[in-house]
Amino acid sequence: MENIYSYIAFVLLSGMILGSALLVVTLKNLVHSVLWLIVAFIGVAGIFLLLNADFVAAVQVLVYAGAVCIMIVFGVMLVQRIDMANSNPVNRRFKIAAPVVGGLFIVIGLLTARAQWVAAGKEVPTQTVQNLAPILLQDFVIPFEVAAILLTVALTGALVLVKEVKSNGDRS
Amino acid sequence: MATGLNPSYFVALSAALFCIGLYGAISRKNAIAVLVSIELMLTAVNINLVAFNKFLTPEAFIGQIFAIFVITVAAAEVGLGLAIVIAIYRNRKSVDLDDFDWMKW
Numbered sequence: 304m305e306n307i308y309s310y311i312a313f314v315l316l317s318g319m320i321l322g323s324a325l326l327v328v329t330l331k332n333l334v335h336s337v338l339w340l341i342v343a344f345i346g347v348a349g350i351f352l353l354l355n356a357d358f359v360a361a362v363q364v365l366v367y368a369g370a371v372c373i374m375i376v377f378g379v380m381l382v383q384r385i386d387m388a389n390s391n392p393v394n395r396r397f398k399i400a401a402p403v404v405g406g407l408f409i410v411i412g413l414l415t416a417r418a419q420w421v422a423a424g425k426e427v428p429t430q431t432v433q434n435l436a437p438i439l440l441q442d443f444v445i446p447f448e449v450a451a452i453l454l455t456v457a458l459t460g461a462l463v464l465v466k467e468v469k470s471n472g473d474r475s
Numbered sequence: 476m477a478t479g480l481n482p483s484y485f486v487a488l489s490a491a492l493f494c495i496g497l498y499g500a501i502s503r504k505n506a507i508a509v510l511v512s513i514e515l516m517l518t519a520v521n522i523n524l525v526a527f528n529k530f531l532t533p534e535a536f537i538g539q540i541f542a543i544f545v546i547t548v549a550a551a552e553v554g555l556g557l558a559i560v561i562a563i564y565r566n567r568k569s570v571d572l573d574d575f576d577w578m579k580w
Binding site (some may be wrong): 309317347353354367374377381399400401404405407408418427428438446450453460462 | 480481482483484485486487488490491492493494495496497498499501502503504505507508510511512514515518521522525526528529530531533534536537539540542543544546547548549550551552553554555557558559560561562564570572573
């Protein structure tokens with residue numbers, strides 16, 4: 304019975320994700336695209352919950368649906384002119400893009416259909432969040448600290464870029 | 476298998492999401508729309524990592540750790556990308572990627 308429920312949840316979430324992702328890449332108004340992007344990210348968080356990844360689902364909602372989308376909306380508001388209606392035009396390459404993308408999807412689909420999955424057959428532990436901490440702070444402590452430095456450097460660099468320091472050091 | 480779903484479903488979902496993101500990244504003119512499409516592609520990769528974590532090594536959690544690092548790098552990437560776009564817009568008054576060709580020889 305649980306199989307049926309998770310299957311229905313998977314189908315609904317997939318439809319939500321793919322539909323809103325298609326709207327993201329096809330809508331003419333860039334702000335509407337970013338709002339549909341939030342819907343797609345929340346659907347992906349649901350997929351993570353379906354896969355017993357509670358912490359990643361929470362991080363997905365907080366970081367992607369919250370921070371990243373708001374940051375992109377701020378970026379749009381800072382660089383766009385007044386009319387938003389046609390702020391997201393299509394360039395000439397979309398005729399090339401469609402067959403390339405379709406071919407890529409067909410190749411991945413064929414390889415997926417041919418693959419032999421070796422399932423582990425073990426149950427997922429009931430505590431899925433607590434087990435992340437020892438891995439993150441013992442085995443992966445150096446990548447963890449490097450990620451912290453990366454975030455600091457990237458966001459400081461973003462501030463410097465936006466403030467636009469002149470070549471003679473004049474910041475005004 | 477506990478859920479009746481096998482990895483193929485999730486690989487197909489993430490392949491479809493990746494292809495939609497790739498289409499957006501190739502076919503849009505606006506630089507911010509290309510950043511948004513790249514976010515979609517990174518999310519598709521995360522679905523793959525978490526699905527393989529559940530179905531292949533459910534007790535190791537390595538896939539979830541990788542997904543968290545990917546989310547971290549994606550957040551840094553979109554911040555830096557938006558800063559570059561804003562800096563270019565200030566000089567050029569344009570966010571059209573077809574106009575960004577002044578590094579061509």
